[in-house]
Amino acid sequence: MEDLVLVITLLLLGYIFGRYAEKRHYKSIIQREAELSNIPVVATKLIPPQDKFISIGLVAGNVVISVDYFKRFLAGLRNLVGGRVTAYESLLDRARREAILRMKEEAKAQGANLVFNIKLETSSISKGSQNSIGSVEVLAYGTALKQER
Amino acid sequence: MEYSNPKIPEGINTSIEHPVREFLQLTSGVVGVVVIAVFILGVLADRLAHHIPFSAEQNINIPLDKHEVKGQAINRYLESLTHKIAQAADLPPDMKLKIHYVNSKTVNAFATLGGNLIMYRGLMEKMPSENALVMVLAHEIAHIKHRHPIRSVGRGMVIGLTLGLVSSSLGDSLTGNFVNKTGQVTALKFSRDHENEADATALQVLQKLYGHVQGAEAVFKALEAERKRHGKNEPGFEFLSTHPFTGKRLQRLEQAAQNTQNDAQPLTPLPKQYKYWLKAK
Numbered sequence: 520m521e522d523l524v525l526v527i528t529l530l531l532l533g534y535i536f537g538r539y540a541e542k543r544h545y546k547s548i549i550q551r552e553a554e555l556s557n558i559p560v561v562a563t564k565l566i567p568p569q570d571k572f573i574s575i576g577l578v579a580g581n582v583v584i585s586v587d588y589f590k591r592f593l594a595g596l597r598n599l600v601g602g603r604v605t606a607y608e609s610l611l612d613r614a615r616r617e618a619i620l621r622m623k624e625e626a627k628a629q630g631a632n633l634v635f636n637i638k639l640e641t642s643s644i645s646k647g648s649q650n651s652i653g654s655v656e657v658l659a660y661g662t663a664l665k666q667e668r
Numbered sequence: 669m670e671y672s673n674p675k676i677p678e679g680i681n682t683s684i685e686h687p688v689r690e691f692l693q694l695t696s697g698v699v700g701v702v703v704i705a706v707f708i709l710g711v712l713a714d715r716l717a718h719h720i721p722f723s724a725e726q727n728i729n730i731p732l733d734k735h736e737v738k739g740q741a742i743n744r745y746l747e748s749l750t751h752k753i754a755q756a757a758d759l760p761p762d763m764k765l766k767i768h769y770v771n772s773k774t775v776n777a778f779a780t781l782g783g784n785l786i787m788y789r790g791l792m793e794k795m796p797s798e799n800a801l802v803m804v805l806a807h808e809i810a811h812i813k814h815r816h817p818i819r820s821v822g823r824g825m826v827i828g829l830t831l832g833l834v835s836s837s838l839g840d841s842l843t844g845n846f847v848n849k850t851g852q853v854t855a856l857k858f859s860r861d862h863e864n865e866a867d868a869t870a871l872q873v874l875q876k877l878y879g880h881v882q883g884a885e886a887v888f889k890a891l892e893a894e895r896k897r898h899g900k901n902e903p904g905f906e907f908l909s910t911h912p913f914t915g916k917r918l919q920r921l922e923q924a925a926q927n928t929q930n931d932a933q934p935l936t937p938l939p940k941q942y943k944y945w946l947k948a949k
Contacts, residue, residue: 522849523908526846534687534688538687545678549678552675553675556672556673556675559671559672559673560673561671567669569669570669589687589691590687591842592691592842592843592846593687593690593691593694595838595840595842595843595846596694596695596698596843596846597694598838598839598840598843599698599838599843599847600694600697600698603683605682605683605685605687605690606687606690608681608682608683609682609683611681612681612682633671
């Protein structure tokens with residue numbers, strides 16, 4: 520009985536706080552993406568030779584987001600039956616976009632107006648250890664450039 | 669060259685499905701599969717357990733309680749009652765009962781492998797009449813008659829082993845625990861069924877011996893009082909409990925009483941020296 524109450528409490532807490540945090544985070548992401556849309560990010564490796572840019576150098580942004588109990592429970596059950604792990608999809612989407620935004624903020628602070636050759640790396644913190652609610656880390660990095668006038 | 673990042677619509681990299689909906693689908697699906705699997709395993713293991721001869725059970729050594737009393741008046745009294753009940757319950761002749769009296773305050777009695785019955789002073793001194801005491805004894809003897817101990821052990825082993833193997837191989841402790849607990853709770857149904865079956869047989873014995881089933885309710889009331897004294901509650905739902913709820917057991921008892929005799933019947937008193945016999949060391 521105590522176990523049941525504990526699990527339901529954890530699930531509820533995870534759901535309520537996780538959902539609230541996610542909503543708030545998306546709101547902030549969408550708003551900041553609009554604000555920083557004047558600094559495009561491009562995945563191309565080489566700068567076309569006719570373009571005149573001054574290279575500012577490496578800019579990076581990274582973020583760590585924790586999974587909540589509810590999401591982890593859902594993903595665990597999903598692992599039994601297969602299919603898309605929708606609980607983690609939004610988590611990774613948020614982490615990726617937040618990392619790019621932080622990278623753009625760094626580029627903006629250095630006066631850049633374009634980030635070239637952007638790369639993303641994802642890793643799981645507490646990988647493989649049992650009984651832990653994992654976290655995901657996403658690192659975005661690229662070369663910040665300033666257009667020659 | 670002009671560079672720009674147009675605004676991309678939301679919801680391409682995420683799913684729109686509501687998490688609660690997914691949660692309900694997944695939990696009900698997984699719980700359903702575990703419940704069905706445990707039921708099938710339980711029924712199959714039960715079939716096998718019936719093939720274990722009673723003599724094999726008798727060869728298992730049951731550890732004795734250090735407060736067990738032997739060769740006293742209380743033993744002789746319990747043996748004579750047991751003998752009467754065994755006859756009334758049509759116990760097969762090869763099922764030899766061994767009744768143990770333990771002088772300790774534990775409010776309990778139980779039947780275990782090999783026809784061993786263990787009665788504790790704690791419960792016995794709370795019995796107001798011989799009818800109540802016979803209810804306890806008949807309930808435990810019914811467990812032996814229906815071979816509940818060996819069936820529980822067999823089933824518990826099969827279900828426990830399977831759940832343990834499955835849950836530990838899932839690789840995720842949270843999911844493993846969930847599957848394990850769901851299975852264990854499901855298996856409690858078998859335990860409650862045994863209790864109900866033993867209650868029903870015990871009532872038949874009372875009916876045969878005394879012509880009515882009154883006095884039996886004192887057993888459940890004593891157990892209920894003891895539970896309350898310890899400040900323990902029955903779990904919120906019956907499916908989490910090893911025994912049926914006392915309220916339900918009393919209800920069934922009342923039904924049985926109504927089917928036989930309505931008016932109050934005289935209860936058979938316990939022997940005068942009963943309280944004194946209980947103190948034997």
